Amino acid sequence: MVTLQLKGLGARYGSTLAVEGVSTPVFSGGELTAVIGPNAAGKSTLFKRIAGLLKGPGEVVLEGNKAAPRDAIRYMPQDTHANAVLTVYESVLLAAKQGEGWRVKDAELVEIDQILKALQIDGLAFRNLGELSGGQRQLVSIAQALVRRPEVLMMDEPTSALDLYRQVEVLNFMRDLARRQGTLVLIALHDLNHALRFCKNTMVIAGGRLMAAGPSEDVITSSMLRDIYRVEARVEACSRGENHVIIDRSAA
């Protein structure tokens, strides 16, 4: 199974070091890991650095991967509006065919059909990208990321534009997929209750540094919420025994 560890990882924008000194325990495939932190904490920057899209010091240690790191690790960026004259189907095909020839095999199309159906966007297949809502675009982005069969997938706020039902559906789907295929999935999230519910581990990033990493229930605590998020909050078990974050007020 694929494992990922970051050793003293930093990321540079020009000469500025936006992320530095991120060292983590070894994360294994088969589970979701939440990456949380305030706005502009460096979550996206860290993802881009892991994916090799940014340069910087440190090391990304990938083991047990089948494909070369370049193909094994995929980054799904935050929602970006695209006005290209392409259908949803074509945009997913595009993601699948990068670096390959013009000819499209039936097996590739079958895979796209299956992914669109699994994400329940098969009905949008022949809509143009420009006609989609923010939530629909986000689902298409997930399809584009999945069609490349990544072993490590970093999803940058994949549920930010989705309604509650779709948020739960997508996170459930990703957790099942990770377990079934052994994929290592890092998800940047703002909803800490989602992190508690769906993600085995959580990493907390603030000011470009790793503040904590470990099992979600150990990391998401009242003191972390006060220090990092500047809110007074409790983490309490509900009547079903699952932990939830309850926010009382912003910290003084």
Added chain:
Amino acid sequence: MAVSELIPAEEGRGLYRALAFRRILVICGLIVALVFSFSFDLALGPARYPLSEVLAALINPSGADLQTRVVLWDIRMPIALMAISVGACLSLAGAQMQTILANPLASPFTLGISAAASFGAALGLVAGVAIFPAAVHYMVPLNAFLMAMAASLFIYLMSTVRGVTVQTIVLLGIALVFTFNALLSLLEYLASEQALAAVVFWTMGSLTKATWGKVFATFAILIVCIPFFARHSWALTALRLGDVKAASFGVNIKSLRLKTLLGVSLLAAIPVSFVGTIGFVGLVGPHIARMLVGEDQRFFLPAAILCGALMLSATSVVSKIILPGAILPIGVITALVGVPFFFVLIFADRRQSW
């Protein structure tokens, strides 16, 4: 999840194959239209030939009488082929400029490449200045080419500067248009009446300057550039989803954008230096192609080439029909004939494109 138009998943690939087939048909249609347009372009003129005679003279030149052979092969053929190659070059240049700069207004005309060429030509026509003194005989096209390449290289180099975005490049291009137009106006102000007339005629663009050598040169640059774009067709299409998305697909954006810009510079500079400013094709050819086949470059690339070629070729035919015997600047006619057609397409096309 509730979605309005549910299509069973197993039909997705069938529908995709049908869509791809329709696009291939559109491209075949464009090829047929281009063949017809080219044949009419040869047939029409002060002496009109029936299409059958044109075809016969094309297939078996030695079978045709001397006059027909000279008119078709030596006089009309270079001009008709030049219309096709120049239209194809400019439309392809515009298509890839729009792709890499993510801007629907990008074209050789709007990025200052044509304006630079006009200034270069005017330098030769008005001031007798040869930028490359060794070839004074070819002063005007060579000046135009060198200035166009200088403008392209300026944009190319600027785009390599850290922190320069595609929007900055477009703004730089517009600044170049104004700069070269101001310099051109200055030269025109200082020019003699005769030189002024020559400059004005040159800037309007005309295919009558076509020679076999120029035809080969424009086709050669197409032959160099098309395989490069074809090889990177998936990556170029991915650029239209935005830089971050394309990079996340594994596209080396910076390298692709620079190489494409270099190819586009040649595609724009060579035809402009031969035939003058023909602005409309580079802007509109790609838009028509996009409306017909979308932006998957496997279809968009040939469609943009064919649309540009067809536009200039058809314009040549239309101008011969409207005003027989008169030689009008093709740049002017292209815009006059093309604009109404383009308006119809824009309003007929309800999809949001750009």
